[in-house]
Amino acid sequence: MTTDTVTAAATGVADTLGDRLDATLRRDGTAVVAVLSDRRLRVEPREGPDGDRRWTLAVVVDGDTVGKHGPFASAAAVTDRATELAAERVGYTVCCDGHPS
Numbered sequence: 001m002t003t004d005t006v007t008a009a010a011t012g013v014a015d016t017l018g019d020r021l022d023a024t025l026r027r028d029g030t031a032v033v034a035v036l037s038d039r040r041l042r043v044e045p046r047e048g049p050d051g052d053r054r055w056t057l058a059v060v061v062d063g064d065t066v067g068k069h070g071p072f073a074s075a076a077a078v079t080d081r082a083t084e085l086a087a088e089r090v091g092y093t094v095c096c097d098g099h100p101s
Contacts, residue, residue, distance in 0.1 A: 009045060009053060009075060010027070010030055010031070010032050010043075010045060012075055013032050013043050013055070013075050013078065013079055014027070014032045016075070016076075016079045017032065017034050017041075017043070017079055017082060017083075020079065020083045020086075021034055021036070021082075021083065021086050022036075023035055023036045023041075023086070028042070030044065030045055031043060031044040031045075032044075034082065034086070036086060038061065038090055039059055039060060039061045039066075039090050040059075040060040040061075041057060041058070041059060041060075041082045041085060041086060042057070042058040042059075042060060043055060043056070043057050043078055043079075043082060044056050044057075044058075046071065048071065048073075052073075054070065054071035054072060054073060055070055055071060055072040055073075055074075055075060055077070055078035056068065056069070056070035056071055056072070056078075057069040057070050057072070057078055057081055057082055057085070059085055059090070061090050066090065067085070069081055069085070
């Protein structure tokens with residue numbers, strides 16, 4: 001993967017997310033970060049096993065990664081999943097005894 005093709009692909013992901021989400025979009029290197037009111041969705045390209053492009057998606061709340069998804073084989077698949085995650089309620093366990101708080 002060349003830097004130019006990764007940048008172009010990330011721009012395509014950003015454009016699609018911009019059309020679908022009520023979020024502020026930022027670039028962090030090759031990653032696209034959608035900043036929502038209660039979370040951040042970080043979409044990042046990575047090299048797949050055959051040298052092809054794959055995508056990963058992380059859900060970040062209060063600076064902590066609370067979910068990781070992927071790898072996705074296409075930009076369409078990762079943007080679809082990001083759109084779904086943007087609409088879901090964020091919740092996670094923070095107690096040491098394993099009970100949801």
